[in-house]
Amino acid sequence: MAVTLKDVAQAANLSVASVSRILTNRGRYSENTAKRVRQLAQEMGYFKNQSAADLASKTSRAVGVVVPLIHTTFGDEVIKGLYEATMSSGYELLITYIDDDEKHQTQVFNTLLTRQVGAVFLLSLDIPEWLMNQLAAENVTVISLTTILNDRISAVTSNEFTMMDTLVDYLTKKGHTNIALIGDTKLTTNISSVRRRNFIESMKQHQLTIENAFFYGEDHSYETGYRSVTEGYDIDALPFTAVIATADLVGIGLVNALTDANKNVPKDLSITTIDGMKLTEISRPGLTTIQQNFTEIGRIAMNLFIENNIDKQQKIIYVPTKLVERESVATIK
Amino acid sequence: MAVTLKDVAQAANLSVASVSRILTNRGRYSENTAKRVRQLAQEMGYFKNQSAADLASKTSRAVGVVVPLIHTTFGDEVIKGLYEATMSSGYELLITYIDDDEKHQTQVFNTLLTRQVGAVFLLSLDIPEWLMNQLAAENVTVISLTTILNDRISAVTSNEFTMMDTLVDYLTKKGHTNIALIGDTKLTTNISSVRRRNFIESMKQHQLTIENAFFYGEDHSYETGYRSVTEGYDIDALPFTAVIATADLVGIGLVNALTDANKNVPKDLSITTIDGMKLTEISRPGLTTIQQNFTEIGRIAMNLFIENNIDKQQKIIYVPTKLVERESVATIK
DNA sequence: TTGAAAGCGATACCAT
DNA sequence: ATGGTATCGCTTTCAA
Numbered sequence: 140m141a142v143t144l145k146d147v148a149q150a151a152n153l154s155v156a157s158v159s160r161i162l163t164n165r166g167r168y169s170e171n172t173a174k175r176v177r178q179l180a181q182e183m184g185y186f187k188n189q190s191a192a193d194l195a196s197k198t199s200r201a202v203g204v205v206v207p208l209i210h211t212t213f214g215d216e217v218i219k220g221l222y223e224a225t226m227s228s229g230y231e232l233l234i235t236y237i238d239d240d241e242k243h244q245t246q247v248f249n250t251l252l253t254r255q256v257g258a259v260f261l262l263s264l265d266i267p268e269w270l271m272n273q274l275a276a277e278n279v280t281v282i283s284l285t286t287i288l289n290d291r292i293s294a295v296t297s298n299e300f301t302m303m304d305t306l307v308d309y310l311t312k313k314g315h316t317n318i319a320l321i322g323d324t325k326l327t328t329n330i331s332s333v334r335r336r337n338f339i340e341s342m343k344q345h346q347l348t349i350e351n352a353f354f355y356g357e358d359h360s361y362e363t364g365y366r367s368v369t370e371g372y373d374i375d376a377l378p379f380t381a382v383i384a385t386a387d388l389v390g391i392g393l394v395n396a397l398t399d400a401n402k403n404v405p406k407d408l409s410i411t412t413i414d415g416m417k418l419t420e421i422s423r424p425g426l427t428t429i430q431q432n433f434t435e436i437g438r439i440a441m442n443l444f445i446e447n448n449i450d451k452q453q454k455i456i457y458v459p460t461k462l463v464e465r466e467s468v469a470t471i472k
Numbered sequence: 473m474a475v476t477l478k479d480v481a482q483a484a485n486l487s488v489a490s491v492s493r494i495l496t497n498r499g500r501y502s503e504n505t506a507k508r509v510r511q512l513a514q515e516m517g518y519f520k521n522q523s524a525a526d527l528a529s530k531t532s533r534a535v536g537v538v539v540p541l542i543h544t545t546f547g548d549e550v551i552k553g554l555y556e557a558t559m560s561s562g563y564e565l566l567i568t569y570i571d572d573d574e575k576h577q578t579q580v581f582n583t584l585l586t587r588q589v590g591a592v593f594l595l596s597l598d599i600p601e602w603l604m605n606q607l608a609a610e611n612v613t614v615i616s617l618t619t620i621l622n623d624r625i626s627a628v629t630s631n632e633f634t635m636m637d638t639l640v641d642y643l644t645k646k647g648h649t650n651i652a653l654i655g656d657t658k659l660t661t662n663i664s665s666v667r668r669r670n671f672i673e674s675m676k677q678h679q680l681t682i683e684n685a686f687f688y689g690e691d692h693s694y695e696t697g698y699r700s701v702t703e704g705y706d707i708d709a710l711p712f713t714a715v716i717a718t719a720d721l722v723g724i725g726l727v728n729a730l731t732d733a734n735k736n737v738p739k740d741l742s743i744t745t746i747d748g749m750k751l752t753e754i755s756r757p758g759l760t761t762i763q764q765n766f767t768e769i770g771r772i773a774m775n776l777f778i779e780n781n782i783d784k785q786q787k788i789i790y791v792p793t794k795l796v797e798r799e800s801v802a803t804i805k
Numbered sequence: 806t807t808g809a810a811a812g813c814g815a816t817a818c819c820a821t
Numbered sequence: 822a823t824g825g826t827a828t829c830g831c832t833t834t835c836a837a
Contacts, residue, residue, distance in 0.1 A: 153823075153824085154823065154824045154825070155824090155825095156823070156824055156825075156826085157822080157823050157824070160822095160823085166822095167822055168822060168823075168825085169822060169823090173822085191829090193829090194828090194829045194830065194831085195828075196829085197828055197829065200829095313829090
């Protein structure tokens with residue numbers, strides 16, 4: 140049996156109340172006895188039972204993180220950020236993974252609610268309306284990461300339009316007019332349709348029309364990148380000279396497809412990506428990319444929750460992104 | 473205030489005891505009332521307070537996972553495996569990250585013990601002796617993943633010698649005699665020195681001597697791979713014809729270093745790696761690799777704990793690996 | 806099948 | 822500064 144507060148109290152010849160106060164640094168006590176007690180607790184191998192503590196204090200030090208099982212290239216970066224911010228605050232991260240199975244989803248959120256989490260961080264996730272309501276009803280703070288879900292839920296993310304616009308601007312300045320958006324360009328989810336819309340909008344602002352815009356793909360995968368120019372378009376007669384890949388892996392897929400077909404990047408096709416993870420650095424040629432600061436996103440989100448426990452208003456926080464120029468874009472005269 | 477068991481009991485005109493039994497499917501009760509109660513709980517938005525449950529039953533459904541902050545390319549694969557196995561059992565994963573700071577380490581394990589975790593999974597981690605004892609004293613099951621720590625702690629891992637031997641065998645059959653082990657080849661940790669030893673042993677078994685073996689690097693990084701042939705050795709006069717990289721990223725570093733120097737892989741140097749993640753598939757040329765099944769490692773480890781709660785004996789479980797042949801190795805006459 | 810009641814281990818309020 | 826004690830929400834005998 141584990142050592143309890145009571146045991147320590149007995150050994151110290153004190154009441155549990157006093158020992159509790161000392162061990163949690165709350166209330167008044169003399170530093171002398173405190174020292175004695177701490178030492179004793181240490182020696183006896185005492186560990187607070189957090190469940191009991193949570194129960195008694197009617198709070199929980201746990202927060203939940205929900206990560207989608209697919210497409211989590213940057214998942215652990217974000218988690219690390221959350222974790223860092225968590226360290227000093229004493230919060231605990233309950234990380235869960237989720238897929239499309241609705242029953243499974245219910246179970247996951249059940250676990251989280253069952254643990255009385257104070258907040259739930261949604262990692263690049265589009266959750267159904269009913270779940271949203273459920274969470275709202277339980278009064279837990281919900282923060283969406285890397286994407287804005289709706290006009291109620293707070294979010295910490297990169298500025299999607301800025302990212303897209305930076306890339307379009309960069310490419311047009313290099314002389315490109317026919318540009319493709321490749322990766323997740325489907326219209327069925329919030330996230331991807333926003334990118335599509337931003338792309339079109341940015342093209343317009345650069346005096347380009349929809350005629351200059353091309354789309355391919357329904358997910359952020361390597362395979363989608365590869366197929367786009369092997370199956371989607373005729374690799375020997377591409378109608379565009381540059382592409383914006385919706386994720387790094389998509390860009391790598393493109394590079395490899397070109398390479399495998401004895402084409403040259405960027406001579407035969409210029410490639411840029413969104414995300415800017417290590418992958419873009421170790422690619423040959425190195426990929427020009429708009430880099431998101433995922434760790435910072437996690438860090439800021441967690442702090443937002445910690446400092447802001449009360450405020451229920453929606454907050455959108457944009458974390459700066461950075462254009463990293465490498466060798467995957469050619470200049471067109 | 474959230475809905476409690478008592479609330480549900482009142483609404484159902486039953487005692488908390490009965491409702492508890494029903495909602496946990498324990499003990500006897502009539503299926504009729506059960507149906508009513510479940511429905512009611514659902515409607516009222518009842519969520520069990522897991523802290524209270526843990527406290528009352530003196531158990532915990534939480535298990536801890538400790539992940540090193542550096543070198544976690546396969547971290548999330550393992551975690552997914554653990555998570556999968558967790559789903560059906562109702563256990564919860566408490567994921568924590570750890571670095572070299574001893575104070576920080578203490579804090580992390582404190583959190584875990586404080587949550588009364590039933591098990592701690594160490595992800596490719598070498599933890600200090602005192603921590604080991606601490607865990608043992610608290611009677612928590614410790615399972616090491618992807619590496620064998622000592623002769624007391626259970627482990628689920630690939631067979632290190634088999635992996636190394638498979639690679640050496642493969643390379644020698646292709647005619648290579650001078651082989652380098654590049655990546656983490658330092659002698660200060662258990663893990664890396666095992667690989668080094670296995671490498672030497674396997675070389676011997678293939679009639680090669682220490683004269684044929686070369687070593688470079690102290691970590692599993694891309695940079696180490698890159699530097700090995702740019703700074704460690706003269707890229708124009710390498711004393712070896714093939715290398716075994718201790719991690720995929722190291723292999724990619726090598727490929728890039730060669731590519732950047734206008735050399736050809738595998739003509740100028742044959743490269744193989746240990747791990748076999750997606751990276752090796754999307755590399756050009758594709759990397760021949762010995763592939764570990766990380767997800768399976770996680771899955772098995774979790775099941776080992778679940779089914780085996782009692783047995784305190786050390787168990788070592790080896791998860792099969794697979795040689796994946798690609799284009800990074802040349803045949804030498 | 807159902808209910809009463811005794812904990813589980815800590816917190817926090819009220820006394821002393 | 823320290824102690825007594827009700828309480829948190831649930832589980833689990835033991836009785837009915």
